[in-house]
Amino acid sequence: MAVQQALEWTFRTERAQLELPEPPDPERAHRQGYGFGLEYVLMQRAALGCQIDGGRYKKDSYTHEDAEVIAATVAGMPDDLGGKRMAIHVAELARAGLTPDWMPGAVPQCVPFEMKRNRYGDHATTVVVGTERVLSRGKWRTVEVRACPVTYQPYPEQIEAARRGYRDWMKALGWIKEGLQAGGMLREVVVIEGMPKVLPWEP
Incomplete structure (x- = not known):
């Protein structure tokens, strides 16, 4: 499936959660001990080279492992692409089955x-x-x-801001697609080259 379809399957169908890293809090770490993030767990699974059974309380709570890998990839969005804010934006749009509003047909x-x-x-x-x-x-x-x-x-600046937001979302999707294709951690899902239209406002 294309990367946008994979994201919608992850967050809309599988209802995967976006596990964002929390800011360091030394006092909290001292009280609770250091935990492992989802990315670390997934890397350890990949190192084992086999699927791990168990760990689920009931069938209804099951999230496909590939969906967890995709969600973990989104959570690792680099700061130069928008970091946590963009990760949340990508997940929310995918959960709603939407693309960013680039103000189609808008003319000042x-x-x-x-x-x-x-x-x-x-x-x-x-x-x-x-x-x-x-x-x-x-x-x-x-x-x-x-x-x-x-x-x-609308103000010309409003239209440009909306379309800049769409271009930023596209860059984030490109980064996710490349990461999933190069990572080799997906077991069943295959992410293909298809992407949304780069500049949908141009004829």
Whole structure:
């Protein structure tokens, strides 16, 4: 399966948990002793070269070993790709069966900064930007010059931020795919080359 399918199978179907390393706390370590992370356990399993039976309390709680390997790989996301935050983001999207919102079809549009409603309907608010003297019915009068402040929605920066987030997610998926293919720790799942579209907003 492709890496996105593998992640959705891991977190959505198998309901694997993301075991993130906790920040070091010397006092807690002294009280509880040092434990082993999932990555260490998986490396030890690989070194044994055989599957370990037992350790599960009931069938319903079973998580496929390959799903645990994939979850452990995600948990090891390097800091230059977003670290723990990206690992959580990848897992949450996979659990929901979603891809990041890259704002498809979004184009900045010029719209009034603020709208008001009265009995005649909605209308754009205006502000006084100056005064002018005009000749009206033979008399000079001072009148306000009003303008409608405008803005662009969505902001170009919002669209770029959404698409940068999508590109960062793609980099994370590429790293996970390469790690799973090179690691050789999956027993049944085979991660193939398929990836989501790199720049889906381009024709």
